[in-house]
Amino acid sequence: MRPQALVRGRLASTVATVAATRQVTPRMMSVRLADESLAGVAAVPGQTLKIYVPDLVSGFLVSRDYTVRDYAAAGHPADDHESVTPRLDIDVVLHGEGPAATWARRVRPGETLEFVGPSGRYRPDPYADWHLFAGDETALPAIQAYVAMLPADACALLYLEIPDTTEQQPMPGVAHPTVCWLHRGEEEPGTSTVLDDALRAVRLPPGQGRIWIAGHTPTVRRLRAYLVGERGIDRRALYVKGFWDRQQAVDTITAP
Ligand SMILES: Cc1cc2nc3c(=O)[nH]c(=O)nc-3n(C[C@H](O)[C@H](O)[C@H](O)COP(=O)(O)OP(=O)(O)OC[C@H]3O[C@@H](n4cnc5c(N)ncnc54)[C@H](O)[C@@H]3O)c2cc1C
Numbered sequence: 001m002r003p004q005a006l007v008r009g010r011l012a013s014t015v016a017t018v019a020a021t022r023q024v025t026p027r028m029m030s031v032r033l034a035d036e037s038l039a040g041v042a043a044v045p046g047q048t049l050k051i052y053v054p055d056l057v058s059g060f061l062v063s064r065d066y067t068v069r070d071y072a073a074a075g076h077p078a079d080d081h082e083s084v085t086p087r088l089d090i091d092v093v094l095h096g097e098g099p100a101a102t103w104a105r106r107v108r109p110g111e112t113l114e115f116v117g118p119s120g121r122y123r124p125d126p127y128a129d130w131h132l133f134a135g136d137e138t139a140l141p142a143i144q145a146y147v148a149m150l151p152a153d154a155c156a157l158l159y160l161e162i163p164d165t166t167e168q169q170p171m172p173g174v175a176h177p178t179v180c181w182l183h184r185g186e187e188e189p190g191t192s193t194v195l196d197d198a199l200r201a202v203r204l205p206p207g208q209g210r211i212w213i214a215g216h217t218p219t220v221r222r223l224r225a226y227l228v229g230e231r232g233i234d235r236r237a238l239y240v241k242g243f244w245d246r247q248q249a250v251d252t253i254t255a256p
Pocket residue numbers: 048064065066067068090091092093094095096097098099100101102137138139141142189242243244245246247248249250
């Protein structure tokens with residue numbers, strides 16, 4: 001079947017049906033899309049989608065960025081000859097009253113989601129001696145996707161800021177990762193220094209490593225300045241991306 005594509009500005013968008021939602025942790029909702037329209041999307045986990053969700057205050061659609069957590073094109077399971085509908089998963093942090101968080105809380109199977117993408121070319125460097133991934137809960141889907149791409153014997157250090165133990169998730173992919181769950185407790189997201197403190201204390205392994213950091217924008221910018229300025233990390237070994245900021249909700253307002 002031909003992918004269902006609309007044109008939003010100059011970018012073709014895809015409309016897909018929500019097949020299921022799953023509460024992964026108290027503050028993380030997984031939304032599974034399953035639709036023939038996803039067959040041509042060719043997403044790679046870790047890439048970004050720009051999803052369009054309703055802003056219940058203004059009544060307009062707004063765009064928000066989310067990571068492809070998992071993707072499967074149509075196929076046949078080994079033990080079954082029935083074809084499988086293409087599917088794509090995103091994991092959404094239920095942080096508060098933002099349009100995307102509200103949508104993830106309320107969306108039901110059978111509803112549709114429009115998105116543009118995927119975009120993004122980042123992949124873990126297969127030749128690196130070690131990999132350090134750090135971020136808050138918004139970065140978890142991307143970190144899970146990238147860790148799953150590493151060889152089982154890779155040296156992976158993970159520094160993950162979350163509220164408390166209830167938000168911890170399995171980190172499959174590498175046989176023996178060093179996983180540091182950093183609990184900010186009652187502190188508001190974006191106000192804690194647990195990630196700073198952990199990275200200031202970290203002893204990096206020998207050899208040529210790669211560092212990937214994402215999450216609260218001022219926090220990750222501060223970490224980049226520290227790693228480059230005080231630890232002498234080569235900028236080419238460092239990928240830093242701000243995922244959200246308290247002052248700044250970046251809206252693309254479009255006609256409903
Ligand atoms: C490339 C990229 C990939 C991303 N992938 C994911 C992902 O896979 N999963 C995911 O959950 N998020 C992801 N994010 C972050 C997500 O886009 C933002 O958190 C987004 O602002 C949420 O939209 P919203 O409509 O819920 O809230 P908004 O309307 O954007 O914000 C409403 C208020 O909530 C605050 N806020 C926004 N996000 C958070 C938060 N996480 N915690 C606390 N306060 C917040 C804002 O500062 C604002 O004050 C990604 C961002 C980028 C740039």
